[in-house]
Amino acid sequence: MSHSAHRFVQLHLLTHYPPSNLNRDDTGRPKTALVGDATRLRVSSQSQKRAWRTSETFAVDLAGCLGRRTRQLGKEVFKTLCAGGVSDKLAREWAKDIAKQFGKLKSDKKPVNDSDLEIEQLAHLSPEEWEATFALAQALIARKEGPTEAELRLLTQPRRAVDIAMFGRMLADSPEFNMEAAVQVAHAITVHRAAVEDDFFSAVDDLNRNDTTGAGHIGERGYGAGLFYLYIAINRELLRHNLGGDEALAERALAALVQAVTRVSPTGMQNSFASRAYAGYVLAEKGDQQPRSLSQAFLKPVHDQGEGMFTQAVTALETRCANFDAVYGACAQARYTLNVETPTGTLAELIRFVAE
């Protein structure tokens, strides 16, 4: 890894969610935390990351860099080999050898439509694994000899799998495929005191004409509403490293991440609450300095004193940011602000600021 200016990018977001139940505890109620002696609603980092990494935004913006998923790998290799003039028998044998590196093959007694070449489960290949596989097929065609054991070691550490490069993975069984997360995500908390409320609801029996007998079903559901502070710290140097030094891909990854964190909500109980929300405020910071969150701004819960909760939260956050600089020295080298209320800044400019 080379030294670069602005190793870290920090994102501070304020997002208001109307009544919602995005992230639940074991009793089905929204999660909470005690911050500065006041109860807050909380959305865990795990819940948010899952929403982002399984989002359409990621799937579309990072298409081709989230790997390829198929059961048909053996068939494709078989076709390639046959087209290169390898005999049907040998091609089938070699294609099986290659395909089974990625998963168990189907053991059909009477294979139909080359189903003996299919992998039982969907195999997931990183783009580089895909390329290596077909490079090997071409090599076999050229020399008309089967693959060696060394050549069959086609599994590699993912290099173009962006979501793993961002959020990491830990495999206790095969630590050689572990990856250190380049994006740190804190649990989101409301900037104000917030209680979990109970929604008592009843459902009416449509065929019951006697309206004095009450509901067909009654129930209760916890929910809460609030303005959430979310903090994210990105190690751009590590992200580039995790992506094999691919600058352009790292930029695409950062753009997709900003798109997701500002616009994608956790999916929990969206059908009941439709609580999808976009961030109303984002402060982005760049620098080599030690990243720190600005959650201290909300140690004292924000109260609406006429200006509105949102404006007061923005003031508290920006004041804490300036005060940190005043006491400890500059905590960042460059900053960019997006505020929907005033309005200041655009998402496109924010993405440019973060990615470049």
Added chain:
Amino acid sequence: MDFLVFQLQAPMASWGEAAVGEYRGSAPHPGQSALVGLLGAALGLDRADEAAHAALRDGYGFAVGVLGAQGDGRLLRDYHTAQVPPRSALKGRPHATRRDELAMPKRELGTILSTRDYRQNVHYLIAVALREGATAPHTLAALAQALRTPRFHLYLGRKTCAPAAPLWPQVVEAASAHAAMQVFGERFEAQRQQAQAATQAARPQRWVPEVLEPLPSLTRLHFDAHIPAGVPAWLNVPRKDRLMSRRGWQFGDRTEFTAWLAEEEPPCS
């Protein structure tokens, strides 16, 4: 002698101890392995670099000061679920992304439950000293610089627990870790008042709120045998937090001493 003193403050922290299975507890304050890991992250050490971690472990003594009556935080028990494909479905199948790992009929996916403990609203001071008779791999000034501009993320035990203030590492000459922490507190207060005065001067007509909260006083000090604490120990307990193998997640025993600094009685005397 010289001490490196810095603060750790955050709304959430988690200091994992020996844990197998679905319950992941948290100690009230960071152990040796957590501090070695923090310094390692600042320096940009690879997790697998056993020798470099061992050198950090053996080169320094550590003390942890708890600030304020509740500086070691209140317990938060987090209920956590994760969706997982059955192990058989993953066998021999590379699954480079989460989206693809879960790309199978929903009914085939399972759920694992785990309970994870956090400490809420923590605030500590950490003191680091060169261990007598040992070779320290980095000077205290170099460690301070690494904490100011770290190579990797710094976090309080779990990656989601980001520091909520600059660590503000200071190299302090003092007789003990306790004295060094007090010097840190004085420097912070001077810095804070200076910033307060500057803010006030800039806006003389208006009432100006405190730029930052004052540092709470030290209520407890935890330290190992390799740092002069400057206060007598009331208690010593073995902790399994002596880093042995970062790779294999192996930890050995270490004796930790505790001194109560506030007027109050220790919880169980």
